[in-house]
Amino acid sequence: MKSILRTLLAASLVVALTFALSAHDEEHHGKEYSKDHGKHLEKMAKELGLTPEQKKQIEKVHSDSKQSREGYEKQKDILRKELHSLLSADNLDKSAIRSKMEEIFKLKVDSKMLWIDERIKTSEILTSEQRTKHKEIMKKLHADHGKKDKMKDKPGKRDKKRD
Structure with missing residues (x-):
């Protein structure tokens, strides 16, 4: 009985951590980043004194990676649902849960690297x-x-x- 309770507690903590990290990612680099990009670019243009050409180039960098960013978000949503299903099963399969979590975190790293690539390309546009x-x-x-x-x-x- 104690073993089952420990497993359920561990699984609950994993789910909570996964969703907390997901919310942080979306706020800083995911869905919210995309929504606020226009405001961010305007503020950046003003504070840095971007030329119209620089602004246009930065918008292109952002739009070029938009499809990949959206693909990562869709895939993360699918993987989160799959993880939730694994955690809701009558018999918890630790190996499958671990594997699914590793998939989610790998995807998060790949998504962050896309964001870093955008920052590098944007930096190259600046003086x-x-x-x-x-x-x-x-x-x-x-x-x-x-x-x-x-x-x-x-x-x-x-x-x-x-x-």
């Missing part, structure tokens, strides 16, 4: 000065994001926000 400024902006953005994550993790902060 040296624009690249330097872009690095500074990205450092600040990531530092600010890290601070927000730390604030979320502090127990007292959540309670104060509810008051």
Whole structure:
């Protein structure tokens, strides 16, 4: 009985972790990234002083990888459903669950690499000065994001926000 309970608990944690990572990925590099790309490009154009030609080239980089990005998202959705089915089975098959999770994480790595390829291509479009400024902006953005994550993790902060 304890073995079954441990397996169910482990499976529940795996599912929760998988969905949490998926939400983070979508927020930063997946569906939300695609939706907000127009706003991001306008902000980038203004802050970096992009020329109309640079803006056009960056839009092309983004649109060229859009189909691959959408393919990754569809495949991740399919794999998540398959994992859920495996975890909902009467008899949990640890080997099959592990294999499915490895497929999901490999796909996530491939998806992140597509995003990195976009960043590299975009960087090649920028001038040296624009690249330097872009690095500074990205450092600040990531530092600010890290601070927000730390604030979320502090127990007292959540309670104060509810008051």
